[in-house]
Amino acid sequence: MPNIQPKITPIYQTSVFKFEDLDAVQQYFDEPGSRYLYSRNGNPNSDELATAVAQWEGGAGAVATGSGMAAIFAALLTYCQAGDHVLCAADIYGGSAALLNLELSRLGIAVTYVPFESLYDLAAYVQPTTRLLLCETMSNPLLRVVDLRAAAAECHRHGLKLVVDNTFSTPVLTRPLGYGADLVLHSVTKYLAGHSDVTAGAVVARTPEDAARLRQIGVIFGLTLSPMESWLSVRGMKTMRLRVAAHSENALAVAEFLTRQPAVQAVYYPGLAAHPQNQLASEQGGGRFGGMLSFRLPDDEQLVNRFMQRSQRFPFAPSLAGVDSSCSSPLYTSHRALTDAQRAELGISVGLVRLSVGIEPVEELLADLAQALG
Template structure:
């Protein structure tokens, strides 16, 4: 049979791999990366995705997981055990907070939430058993930007690890490990895969020992990503550089338009000069600011619903970062589980809408928003 050299990695849609004899089995255990045994332990497609994101993030190793939540779970367990305490930025994805509050608390890991203004003064929240801080490069949903170099230095002074959710920024804008973070992670579902047809995650470590621990957690807890999802994510990743540029350009144009619209009370986008962390975001993101923005209408539920009914290019779909634009409603979706006091403290009100700006022609997106807001 002629040798086969595919340009694209095939989909290894198999749960198990064959061994010819006991010598091959011994080789597997003596040289862990020499071959494959069982797809929960590793698969060429999931390894290809992990290696690709690891290269973009400049890490020492990575693991691909079945979702972004699985990546967050693995990252926390890489450093924590029962009896430990973690710090978490108050401006965090609601699912991350739910994981910490509900499941990790049952495992004996406690959490304290730190307001954005106190992120660089963690001493007042640190306990003897505190192990890490979980934060986001660009927060969800109000697009606050963390100074990762300063934050990493501060964490390390206190003996803490810094775990950064880099989903909104992607490694094309910001590489947290290069700025001192210990683990960076992504919901691959979002920008990395980019086409709203994959559910996946990845966690990348700055040190080999931690990368090995991430992979071990993935195997033991069954967090492994399937071959097909891995293959689709790798295919999407190949256009990330082009997509993130268009996402960012379109989002900036819409943010500038919304900022001038009389029906809009506030716009949250790091690309606007009026944004509190604009200079930091410009330096940390290489002049691009991602495709996510939020804005506020009047705090009237019917006004929000009317806007949603009128728009045709921004369907209400509670996810983000696909090539097609969409909108989400943080109060009723991602941050629904928070108390009313927590929502108010974060500025998540009835009138807050989050846009995931796609790569469609900008003129069409502008015209649609203008008619929906009229």
């Protein structure tokens, strides 16, 4: 057979790997990483993705998971068991809240939600069994920006771990481990893969011990990612730096445009000078602010429906971060699992519209928004 040296890793679309004899099997267990056994335990494609995300985030190791939700689950189980208590930022993805409220509570892990303004003073919320704080670099859907260095210092002062969902920001803009976070997670489905054709997640650990624990959880719970999805995610990450720059440039232009529209009551985007955390977001994001924003229309369902029906470049799609723009309703999709009281406290009402700004020519996006809002 000729010496084959592909520039791109092939897809190892196999569930199991062959061994020559008993000695070869024993080598697998005696020398971790020396070879592969079964794709749930490890596969060249999923390992390549985990390594790539860990390198981007500056971590000691990572696990690639079957979805962003699986990544959140793996991250929480790294530090928690029955009887433990978790703190979670009140501004959080609805899926994270659903996992905590509906499933982890059933397993004996309790949760308390911390208002954004209290994230840097946790004394009133910490219990003897509290293990960690879960937050987002940029919150979904109101784009509040967490001071990661301050949050990490406050967590560590109380002996807690800081777990950060970095999906909105990406490591192109912000690397939470460098600010003191203990774990950072991604819905790889979003900006890392970037083309709306993959469902995947990843968790990166700051220490080798936590990285080993993550891998153990991934294997035993069967959270690990398939070869094909891993290969697509790695391919997407090769253009992530360029895509995130384009997303950020377009989103800033869209946000500034929306502030001038009579029908728009408020715009939530960290790149706007009026945003409360604009300076912090600039420092943590290297002067870029990502591709996500939200804006507020009157709380009139028919009016919101007309906007969505008229828009051609921002179709209603309950996900985000693809190269093509889209819009979503947090009330009806991502934050549907929150209680009425939680949504009311956060201001998530029918008039709140979330935009995922893509990398199309920005003048086309602005023209579409102008006619949709007209």
